[in-house]
Amino acid sequence: MNAPERPDAFKTGDLKVVGTRPVRPDGNDKVTGKAVFGPDFKAANMLQGALLRSPHAHARIRSIDIRKAEALPGVKAVVTREDFPTLEDILMNVGETAGSVLDLSQNVIAREKVFYDGHVVAGVAATSEAVAREALALIEVDYEVLPHVIGIEDAFRPDAPVLHDTVFTRGLDEKPEQPSNVPLRMRQAKGDVEIALGDAAATVSGHYSMLPVHQGYIEPHACVASWKADGKVDIWCSSQGAFNVRGLTSAILGIPTGTIRVMPLEIGGGFGGKTTVYLEPLAVVLSRKAGRPVRLTMSRTDIFRASGPAPGAVLDVRLGATAEGTLTAAEVEFKYSSGAFSGYEVFLGISSAIGHYNIQNYVVTGWGVLSNMPKHAAYRAPGAPQVNFAVESAMNELAEKLGMDPLELRLKNAIRPGETSMSGTPHGEIALVECLEAARDHPHYSEPLGPNQGRGVACGYWGNHGGPSTASVAVAEDGSILVVEGNPDIGGSRASMALMAAETFGVDYGQVSVTIADTSSIGFSGVTGGSRTTFATGKAVVEASRAVVEILCDRAAKLWNVDRAQVEWRDGEAICGAGEKAGETLSLARIAAKADNTGGPISAEASVNPLDHLPGYAVHICDAEVDRETGHTRILRYTTVQDVGRAIHPDYVEGQMQGGAVQGIGWALNEAFVYDANGRLDNPGFLDYRMPVASDLPMIETVMIERPNPAHPYGVKGVGEVPIVPPLAAVAAAVSEATGVRMRDLPITPDRVHAVLHPDG
Amino acid sequence: MRTAAFHSPRTVEEAVALLAGDAAARPLAGGSDLIVQMQSGRVAPSAIVDLKRIDGLVGVRRRGQGFVIGAATPCTALRDDAALVAAWPGVVEAANLIGSVQIRNRATMAGNLCNASPAADSVPALVAAAATCLVVGPDGEREVPVQAIPTAPGRTSLAAGEFVAEIRLPAQAQGGSDAYLRSIPRTEMDIAVVGAGAHVVIGADGVCTTARIAIGAAAPTVLLVEEAGNALVGGRFDDNALEAMVAAVRAACVPIDDKRGTARYRTAMAGVLARRTVLTALNRATKGAKGHA
C-alpha cells in the first residue's frame, strides 16, 4: 500500500481548528488593493523592458540588426540570442537533464529559428515603455519564412514541415530514420484487448477532438530583475514556485544558483501556467547589460500568443463490456499537441486515462505532436481532461447501449481501496465509490428535466503529488507562532498552513502568522502545483510545529525542573505531570518569555519529500438546455462531488471544486485557440478567447466526501486539479441528451450545435 | 508616431477646426474602441479631440416628437430617459448590449457607428428606426441616414475634419415599436455573431403599416433588408408573412466565415433572430397601442 495505515495522535473528533472556515491571513490586503502582485512591484531606478516577438509562425533568423535601436536616446540595453549561452554551453553546464532546459532556453529567446507567432527575438530596456516600444520598431530582423504547421493531424503527417531536425520519435520499436514532429510514443497495455473486444456483449467506439485551451489567469506574467556588479541577481516575480524560477534561470543563463535570489510576489492565478519561466532570464540579461533593474511585463496579447496553452487532442476510444456492464476491454489512442517543444502531458494522459476503473484488458497509446504553437504548459491536471473526455463520453454511450444508468455502470467498475492502479501501485483510502453513490443519491440526479434539456455525468481522477517542501516555525517572544514556507499562496494556502499549525500547537488560528519566504530565506520547496502544497508543505509545517512543541515541552521541563517525559502538551500549553509542580501549566507565552533563560530562541525547520499522497476522484452532474434554433447551450444546474481527503479549510476546497468545474465548462463550450492561415493566433484576447463570465453560470453545488489520507497528519489529499477533469464529458453528455446527437468535438459552440441539428442549413 | 496633444474643445466649431487642421487627429467620444486601437498600436492619432466637454454633445433632448442624442452620450444614459425608452426600446436595449456595464458607461452609439464594424450592436436598431445623424465639418453640417456612415469594415463616408455630432431618432408612430436581438456565444461581453433590429408599426386593425428590418454582421455593412419589411407590410404577421420575411433576410445575407462564426451559421441566425425580433417589436407595439387606447 502506498498509503499505509499508521497510528496518529489526531483523530477526526479531536480536531478543533482544522475544518473551520476563518478569514485567510492575506485576505485584508487582497480586498483593499494593498497586495503586491507581479506587475505591481517597482524597484528604484528601474528601467522598463519590451520584447520583440516574431510575426511569423516558422522562420529562420538570418540576421538581427540592433544598431538603430541602441542609438535611440533613452535605450539602455538591447539583447538578442547573442547575449545568451549557446545550446552547447547549456548542455555542458547542465548535463544529462539538459533536454528540457535546452527547450526552455530556446522558448525564452529564439536562436536559429522562430517556432511560433510571438516567439521572442530581442529585448530592449529603456527609460520608459514608450521609448522601449519605439526601439523595438527600429530592430531589423531578416527572416527566411518557412512553411508552418498548426493542426495535430497535419503536423503528424510524414510530409509535414519539420520543426526540429533533431527530433526522432522515441518509444517506437525501431528508431525512425527521418526526423519528424513526433517526439514521443508511449504505450501501456495489459491482457488482450482484441480478444476481449471480440467477446464483449456490447462495444462502443468513437473519435474525439479538441483544440488547445489557455489557463487564462488574469494576472499577466511580470518580473523585475536586478543584476548587481558583484554578480548577484535579485528577481521579484509572481510564479507558482520561486525556487523553480531560480533553478531555471540559473540553468538557462549558466549562473550559479546561489547567486540568484527570487522574491515571490503575490500571484494572480497560474493553474500550472506559471510553473515555467518566460521573462525572468530576459530581464536578468537586460539588467546585466543596462546596469539597472529592469521590469518586463506581458500584455494579454503576448500571454495568448506566447505562453503555454494546454494540449489540443485527437482521441480514439473503444470500450467493451459484458451484458451486465462489467468493463472487459479499453483501447485508447490519443495524440496531444505540445507546441514547438516537447511536453510531458502524454505521460500524464496515459496515467490518467482509465485508472479509475478496473479493466483487465487494455491498451493505452499516446503520441506527442509538435507544431508551430507556443510551448505548451501545465494546466490544472495536465493531460487528464483531454483523455477523460473521450473515455467518459464513451462510458456514457456504453451505458445507453447497455440500458444502464451511467452512474450504476461506473459504480460497477469503479476502482476501490486496495485495488491496483494502472501504474501497478495499490490504492489506499480512496473514495470513488462513495462519490458515485453520493452523486446518485443527490437530489440533483433525480430532478425532472424539461424539454430540450439534458443531464450528463462523468467521473475522473488525478494522481496528485507530494515532493519536496520546507517550512520553518518560530515562537516569537510573546508566544505568537510564525510559520515560514516556500510555496506561493495561489488560493488560500496560507490559511491552510495556519490552520494546521494552530491545530498542532493547540492554539487559536489568529495566533499563527504565515510568511512566504524568498529563495534565500527558506529551504527548497517544489512548485505550488500538482495539488501538492497543502499535502506536502502542510506536512513540513506540521513536522516543524511538532518539533517546536517538543522544544517547548523541553523548556517547560527545565522551568519546572522535571524530566521531559513528565511534560505533556495540550491545548496550547505545557502540563506538568510529576513532582511538586504536578498539574501546573505553562502557556506558550510564558515559555516564550523565558526562552533566553532556557536555551535561547525557539524554532525548528522541517524539510520533507513525501510520496505517500493519494489520488483525488470527482463525479460531476451537469444539466444543460439547448436552444435548438440557435444552438446555444445554457448550463442550468451543476453539482460536483469530490473525494477531498480532509478539508482543512472547507471554503477553499469548495472554491477549488467550483473554479475547476467552471474552467471545464468554459473548455467544453467556448474556449479554443484559433489560428489563421498564416499560423498567427486569431483570438489573442479575452474578447474572442471566451472564458465564462458570471452571467453564463448557475451556482456550482459542492459535495465534499471526506475520507482522510492516513499518511497525512490531518488527512489531506490534493483537491485543486481533479475538478477540471470530469466537466468536459459531463457537459458534452448533457448537450448530447438535450439534442439527441453525440457531441464528440470541443468546443461545443452554438454554430457547431446548430450545424449538427440543422445539417441542411 | 506619438500622440502629441489632447484637446478638450468647448464648441463644435472649435472641434471642427482642430480636426480639420490635422488629418491624423481623431475625435474621442466614449473611447471604448479608439483607446483599444491605440493601445494595440493599430492607430496612432497625432492628437485627440475629446467631444465630451462640448455643450449639447452629451445627453438626450426632444426635437419635436423625436429625439436628439448627443454624440458623446454614454449608452447607459439612454436608459435614464423614460420617453426615449418608451418610444425606442429596441435602440436603447441594443446600445445596452455593448460590452459590459463598465463599457456602456463610456461607449456611445455615435462611436459604435463610426467604428464602422458590421457587428456594431446599436447600428441595426438605429437603421431599423430610420435614425439619421448630424455630421459636422469644415464645410458645414449635413444630416444623413445612419446607414450612410459606414461604407466598409472600419471605413466611413466621413470626410476629413468631419464627425458625427448627433444621432436623431424620429417620433415613434402611433402603434409602433422596435426591438433588437443578437446572437453571441456567451451571455455577455461578446461581439455580435449576428444582430437583428426591427421596427414595426401596426394600425388600429392590427395590420402592419411599416416594417424595417436591419441585420448586423451578415455583410460588410449593416443591411437594411427592404424586401423583408415589405413581406410584412399589409399583413397581420401570420406565418406566411413571417416566413417570407425570414426568406428575404436570408437571401440578403452575404456573411463571411471567421473566428466568431461561420457564414452558414450567420445566415441561418439572421433569419431566426429577425423573426424573434419582429415578434418582440410587434408585442411591444401591440401593448403600446393598447396602452394608448
Next chain:
Amino acid sequence: MSKLHVTCTVNGDPREFLCDPADTLLSVLRGPLDLTGSKEGCGSGDCGACTVVLDGQMVCSCLVLAGEAEGSVIGTIEGVAEGSGLHPVQRHFLEKAALQCGFCTPGFIVAAKALLDQTPNPTETEVRYWLAGNLCRCTGYDKIVKAVMEAAAELRQERIPA
C-alpha cells in the same frame, strides 16, 4: 511633446499629475499616483480588473485617457474601505472566501459596491449580469455572487432606520 497637467479628486483627495496625451487613466493611477490596487488584466476593457468609479459611474480605467480625468472625481479600490474598517462588500468577500488568487478582487469589489449603491436589493441574475464585465478565473463566481448578495442584505439592514 508637452505633458498634460491634470487635476482631479482621487478617493476624496485633490491630486494632480503630468501625463502624455495617450496615457490611460489606469497607467496614471498605477504609475504617478501609486495606486496599484487597480489591476491591468487585459488593457482592452474585457476583464474589469481596472474598474474604478469616475464621476459616479463605474468604468474600465484602461479605457479612459488620463486627459479625460481633468476635473473629475475618481474612486478606486484604495478608497472603498472606510478608514481602517472594511466596507461590507469587502468583509463579505473575506467571510465567504470569494477570492482565491485575489487579482481580480479589487475590480469586483468596486463593481459590486457600485451595484449596491444604486440597486440595494439585486436578484442573483442582476448581480451576475452586472458583474459580467469582471473576469474571475479562480472561483467560478459562485462565492463572489453569494458574497455580494450577503453584503446587499447587510447594507439593507443598515439602511432601515432604527
